Amino acid sequence: MTEVVATNETILVVGGGISGMTAALEAAETGKQVVLVEKRPYLGGRVSQLYKYFPKLCFPTCGLEINQRRAKMNPNLSILTMAEVTDIKGEKGAYTASVKLSPRYVNENCTACGDCGKVVEAELPDEYNYGLSKRKGAYLPYRMAHPQRYVLDPAIIGTDDAQKAKDACKYSAIDLDMAEETVDFPCGAVIWATGWRPYDAAKIQPYGYDRIANVVTSVELERMADPMGPTGGKLVRPSDGKEAKKVAFIQCAGSRDRNYLMHCSRICCMATLKQCTYVKDAWGEEADISVYYIDIRAIDRFEDFYEKVKKIEQLKFIKSKPASIVENKANGNPVIHGVDTEGYKRYADEHDLVVLAIGMEPSVDKDSFPVDIVINREGFIEAAPENGGVFAAGSASDALDVNRAVQHATGAALRAIQVVSGAAGVEG
């Protein structure tokens, strides 16, 4: 049985992405006891699935590694992975949280040696790569995963594969009897950092994501550009593995549209500008890049990055919201149809690959919060007195880039510290 040591001075952080990790670490490093609950088998959230960061084009692994190190060194922080909060009762300063823990079937003895993965035969879609590749039924979610511990997929439990994995383990790390459990513990404040998810591109029917193999999303392109990703970092087409040199990006795919998401997702212009550099870096002079846009939203210092990317000679901007994409059946090329609003010319442009700059929506559905909380029209958490001791952090509150998400999370940590310090008799 898992035991969680906690009191009314404990801060519960839900979601272990960059925002949840930041809030948890900032609070734990002031001496507060923190329980961090993450539903995936590892920390890092969606940032761990990015190839590079705009605007500096550095690797996210760098910042994540620093946070993982801080987490390992802090005795005030308890981390529960494969865990979800199912209920929060009580009031500011005196909550009781119920957390459901799914079995990993692998205990702390795991050295991540990989022997179990070698003997297991079952292969399943790799969610870390958005299903673009497969992983074994015994797997390390990604190379820098924290904790560095394998997971057995529930799909292999009860099969020969599970037994083969157990027999291959020299460290007695595989426990096939692990079962789901629920733990209840007290806490004084809650930080809700459950982040965002990509808008379901298949809902944008005119763009044919569910019908045209060479229409992909921006989150998929992040994995395709990564040398550790499903294509080994080669920009090739999903349909036939052909080099994708002529690439189009469609902005506001699912955002700023009353049929889909009403809001501007704020980061997808920057994500596209960053991804234009991926295409240019891959093909140099042979790259041919088009960006279809309504307007480019590059705020504050990001404007400098926009100016820099605009200098790429192989890149052109087309001011237009495309009407539809159809497939040229002869060669698999997606053909974008629309009207260029500068000059009002109709176009039918054929590309090797089309990337939908997909919108960001809250990862938790409006009706699925296990606690009373004020949410706005888009489902993001509002800062409201009615939320009591529950505070949003990062992109659970809005579509934010990492820098802003981290700043917001630090603010949330401070508010939570004030609440639990009040519970301890110190005025916040």
Ligand SMILES: Cc1cc2nc3c(=O)[nH]c(=O)nc-3n(C[C@H](O)[C@H](O)[C@H](O)COP(=O)(O)OP(=O)(O)OC[C@H]3O[C@@H](n4cnc5c(N)ncnc54)[C@H](O)[C@@H]3O)c2cc1C
């Ligand atoms: C294509 C694309 C490219 C991007 N590139 C950049 C970039 O270059 N630079 C930049 O600054 N920003 C970039 N961003 C934005 C960046 O991804 C976000 O700023 C960042 O992910 C926000 O972190 P977060 O922790 O708030 O949310 P997330 O990364 O979504 O983390 C939330 C965590 O909460 C967990 N969780 C969710 N629900 C539950 C639950 N019920 N219980 C427990 N845990 C839960 C999730 O598993 C996840 O680990 C990009 C976004 C996109 C779409």
Ligand code: SF4
């Ligand atoms: S579970 Fe055992 S075999 Fe598998 S990676 Fe961990 S230590 Fe190695």
Ligand code: SF4
């Ligand atoms: S950031 Fe750019 S692409 Fe994204 S919704 Fe806003 S305007 Fe559209």
